[in-house]
Amino acid sequence: MRAVEVTGESMLPALRPGDWLLVRSGARIVPGSVVVARHPRRDLLIVKRAVRREAGGWWLESDNQRAAGRQDSWDFGAVPDGLIVGRVLLRYWPRPSLRLGPP
Numbered sequence: 896m897r898a899v900e901v902t903g904e905s906m907l908p909a910l911r912p913g914d915w916l917l918v919r920s921g922a923r924i925v926p927g928s929v930v931v932a933r934h935p936r937r938d939l940l941i942v943k944r945a946v947r948r949e950a951g952g953w954w955l956e957s958d959n960q961r962a963a964g965r966q967d968s969w970d971f972g973a974v975p976d977g978l979i980v981g982r983v984l985l986r987y988w989p990r991p992s993l994r995l996g997p998p
Contacts, residue, residue, distance in 0.1 A: 899931050899940060905957035905965035906942055915988035922982035929983040935971045940980060949973040
């Protein structure tokens with residue numbers, strides 16, 4: 896398990912800057928899951944929605960495609976499995992817990 900803070904507005908309305916998420920490594924990912932991954936080209940973590948499996952990994956998209964500075968698979972392609980940190984289980988701060996995506 897790991898805690899991750901959301902920055903930026905690319906996952907609005909589901910997630911807002913300042914939200915804290917509980918992330919589980921090794922959790923099963925299915926289309927619709929919210930995941931944390933390592934950016935393929937930069938040294939940072941990203942929070943995105945897993946859209947589909949591809950030969951090269953997971954296609955990850957922002958919920959808010961109009962967010963300033965948003966980057967997702969439309970910019971860098973599918974994200975290899977090795978860069979997926981884990982699936983978001985819940986948001987625990989500052990709002991009440993809310994399940995995100997399918998089980």
